[in-house]
Amino acid sequence: MSGHLCPACASSATSKIYRLDAVPVQSCILLDSETEARDFPQRPIELHFCNNCGFVFNALFDLSMVDYASTTEESQHFSGTFNRFAKDLVEEIASLDDLSGRRVLEIGCGKGDFLQELVQHTGARGLGVDPGFIPERLPGANGQEIRFQREYFDPANIAEAPDYVVCRHTLEHIPKVGPFMSDVSRILTDEADVGIFFETPDVARVLDEGAFWDIYYEHCSYFTMGSHARLFRRNGLGITKLYLAYDGQYIIQYARAGGAPVLHEEDDLDAVRALAKSFPDQVQKKRDFWKGFVAERHKVGKRVAIWGGGSKGVSFLTTDRIASMVANVVDINPFKQGKYLPGAGLRVSAPEDLKEAPPDTVIVMNPVYLKEIGAQLASMDMHPELVAV
Numbered sequence: 001m002s003g004h005l006c007p008a009c010a011s012s013a014t015s016k017i018y019r020l021d022a023v024p025v026q027s028c029i030l031l032d033s034e035t036e037a038r039d040f041p042q043r044p045i046e047l048h049f050c051n052n053c054g055f056v057f058n059a060l061f062d063l064s065m066v067d068y069a070s071t072t073e074e075s076q077h078f079s080g081t082f083n084r085f086a087k088d089l090v091e092e093i094a095s096l097d098d099l100s101g102r103r104v105l106e107i108g109c110g111k112g113d114f115l116q117e118l119v120q121h122t123g124a125r126g127l128g129v130d131p132g133f134i135p136e137r138l139p140g141a142n143g144q145e146i147r148f149q150r151e152y153f154d155p156a157n158i159a160e161a162p163d164y165v166v167c168r169h170t171l172e173h174i175p176k177v178g179p180f181m182s183d184v185s186r187i188l189t190d191e192a193d194v195g196i197f198f199e200t201p202d203v204a205r206v207l208d209e210g211a212f213w214d215i216y217y218e219h220c221s222y223f224t225m226g227s228h229a230r231l232f233r234r235n236g237l238g239i240t241k242l243y244l245a246y247d248g249q250y251i252i253q254y255a256r257a258g259g260a261p262v263l264h265e266e267d268d269l270d271a272v273r274a275l276a277k278s279f280p281d282q283v284q285k286k287r288d289f290w291k292g293f294v295a296e297r298h299k300v301g302k303r304v305a306i307w308g309g310g311s312k313g314v315s316f317l318t319t320d321r322i323a324s325m326v327a328n329v330v331d332i333n334p335f336k337q338g339k340y341l342p343g344a345g346l347r348v349s350a351p352e353d354l355k356e357a358p359p360d361t362v363i364v365m366n367p368v369y370l371k372e373i374g375a376q377l378a379s380m381d382m383h384p385e386l387v388a389v
């Protein structure tokens with residue numbers, strides 16, 4: 001027992017499985033200079049595993065270090081692959097529930113792109129809540145059908161009970177997930193047909209692969225399909241559909257107020273316990289491999305580029321401090337280009353910038369984009385060694 005109670009189920013049966021002494025407290029922040037980027041505040045991460053419910057959490061997380069209202073850039077909507085995925089999800093949601101004229105609340109709506117898509121596709125009325133929402137980025141969205149509240153989700157500020165709740169890539173940022181889910185279930189009316197859609201990164205794959213680049217400060221809460229579902233059930237919600245999507249990276253979970261039979265996908269506790277046990281060895285192996293991979297190429301004068309200037313890239317570069325051996329960081333998001341990565345201190349380039357000094361090796365931070373990136377490099381007549389983490 002580690003002395004830290006599980007934030008999901010309050011069990012004391014938790015144990016430490018990972019520790020990093022200093023990581024940047026925000027990995028998708030945009031910084032204007034190399035000095036500012038290198039001096040960016042860093043704090044430790046200590047992941048603990050709950051043997052009772054399978055939840056993984058950073059026991060040293062300090063929410064006051066993360067300012068979501070500041071200049072962050074988490075939107076993945078510049079990628080065709082991600083946009084197709086989001087469109088497919090909108091269609092799936094629409095096929096399962098008739099949302100026409102109904103009130104849809106999106107908690108943690110980011111820049112509002114998904115809610116806009118959902119409202120346009122279904123004829124629903126949308127309310128988006130997010131402290132980082134920037135109205136200028138979504139022209140015309142503040143009309144009758146869709147409204148935004150620029151703030152953290154607080155049940156007291158939701159004037160009308162929603163008919164449907166959407167929450168994508170938000171739960172992993174919330175430290176007290178137990179009280180949060182209790183708040184969510186509180187805003188639902190007693191009508192049993194309120195639908196709930198959650199999308200959250202899956203940690204089973206991270207544990208299995210030792211994927212250290214998927215561990216970063218803003219993600220304080222890590223779920224498997226089972227621990228995700230157990231959190232909902234503990235708060236009186238029934239799971240109706242549960243699967244992994246996006247190359248197995250994301251948990252897609254549909255729920256409804258009231259009970260529902262347990263799905264076989266939820267039954268993962270023994271498997272997750274085994275993964276948590278092997279993780280310390282597995283992650284050390286993976287860290288050694290990538291550090292060696294970059295160092296070998298750097299030593300013989302090869303130019304190594306990282307493709308992906310988001311959280312994965314920052315974690316990949318800062319976990320073992322390998323940024324000095326990397327020539328470029330590339331990102332297709334124009335809002336990132338020309339800015340500097342926290343901790344790593346590297347400047348983010350546009351793909352076209354690679355032409356000046358083409359890389360010998362490109363490490364892609366998300367395998368799901370490998371094809372898209374390969375095609376883009378080939379279109380610029382570049383054919384480097386191309387690998388994904």
Ligand SMILES: [Zn+2]
Binds near residue numbers: 006010051
């Ligand atoms: Zn627990």
